[in-house]
Amino acid sequence: MPLTENATAPTTLTVRSLLVWGLLAGLVGGVLAFGFAFVFGEPSVDTAISIEEAGADSGHSHGEAAAHEPAEEEEVSRAFQSTGGLGIGTVAYGLGLGGLFSLAFAFAYGRIGPLTPRATAVALAGLGYVAVVLVPFLAYPANPPAVGNGETIGDRTVLFFGMIGISLVAVVGAIFAARALTPRVGGWGATVAAGLGYLVVVTGVAKLLPTFQEVPAGFPGNVLWEFRIASLGTSAVLWAGIGIVFAVLLHRGLSRA
Amino acid sequence: MTQAVALPTPIPVSIPVRQILPYAVFTGIISLLALYFVGAEQGALAIFEGTYVHELVHDARHLLGFPCH
Numbered sequence: 557m558p559l560t561e562n563a564t565a566p567t568t569l570t571v572r573s574l575l576v577w578g579l580l581a582g583l584v585g586g587v588l589a590f591g592f593a594f595v596f597g598e599p600s601v602d603t604a605i606s607i608e609e610a611g612a613d614s615g616h617s618h619g620e621a622a623a624h625e626p627a628e629e630e631e632v633s634r635a636f637q638s639t640g641g642l643g644i645g646t647v648a649y650g651l652g653l654g655g656l657f658s659l660a661f662a663f664a665y666g667r668i669g670p671l672t673p674r675a676t677a678v679a680l681a682g683l684g685y686v687a688v689v690l691v692p693f694l695a696y697p698a699n700p701p702a703v704g705n706g707e708t709i710g711d712r713t714v715l716f717f718g719m720i721g722i723s724l725v726a727v728v729g730a731i732f733a734a735r736a737l738t739p740r741v742g743g744w745g746a747t748v749a750a751g752l753g754y755l756v757v758v759t760g761v762a763k764l765l766p767t768f769q770e771v772p773a774g775f776p777g778n779v780l781w782e783f784r785i786a787s788l789g790t791s792a793v794l795w796a797g798i799g800i801v802f803a804v805l806l807h808r809g810l811s812r813a
Numbered sequence: 814m815t816q817a818v819a820l821p822t823p824i825p826v827s828i829p830v831r832q833i834l835p836y837a838v839f840t841g842i843i844s845l846l847a848l849y850f851v852g853a854e855q856g857a858l859a860i861f862e863g864t865y866v867h868e869l870v871h872d873a874r875h876l877l878g879f880p881c882h
Binding site: 593783787 | 826828830845846851853857863864865873874875876877879882
């Protein structure tokens with residue numbers, strides 16, 4: 557273990573401090589994601605809801621399981637849904653993700669190659685975004701209100717979470733494979749091979765799993781595009797926020813030690 | 814010859830897995846519960862009856878990419 561000049565405190569990480577930094581990073585990431593979602597996501601959500609309401613008037617019906625649209629019975633007003641509700645949702649999600657991120661960091665640090673603490677945090681956030689957000693999104697893209705059949709919500713939920721699970725298992729498998737291959741083919745070859753292996757597995761799985769085409773006829777393509785890009789962006793802000801804030805707190809904590 | 818410059822930040826050793834596990838189990842469960850409430854409660858699955866949680870986090874659920882309805 558390299559020693560610092562003052563060499564008094566041995567530089568050890570504790571899971572406790574990692575958790576604290578993870579939760580703080582999640583809080584900041586969640587707030588930033590809320591800001592992004594509010595500015596870039598809400599316009600398309602509002603448009604989609606007005607399309608949904610127009611459709612509901614002309615006799616379009618959801619399955620009974622989903623007969624609780626805000627338009628039909630307002631337990632939470634639209635105004636609060638798009639502000640306070642969105643904020644509570646993104647911040648709660650950010651805190652949960654930040655906690656899990658710090659645990660993933662605790663496992664990954666020093667075990668995924670010769671990376672500094674900060675580089676490990678950023679690499680982990682990048683891998684997490686690809687494995688948990690981007691790949692599942694490409695298989696089952698996010699849908700605005702008015703898109704999606706209430707009768708398939710059960711299947712869609714199972715398959716979406718299943719895709720996240722498979723992608724996570726595949727990325728962890730790829731990391732272990734890269735570690736095992738490194739002594740034989742070197743770090744570069746092992747990383748490229750593991751990355752390709754991951755992509756082949758998730759692409760194959762996504763091809764085999766059923767897909768859903770439930771965009772109603774006449775739903776404007778630009779609203780769908782805007783919503784989906786805003787959705788990817790919201791998660792990107794969240795993950796980048798968590799990765800970078802965590803890296804900064806970690807670096808500060810270590811520099812003080 | 815350039816001299817190796819001491820890193821401004823010490824490089825810590827990795828944490829033993831045995832030390833992480835209890836935190837991982839406990840915090841993992843709590844965190845996953847938080848993600849579940851934002852992502853799926855009162856959608857395809859429900860712990861509580863009603864639609865309040867669904868409606869409260871409705872926009873976040875959509876924008877974070879979860880199937881909502």
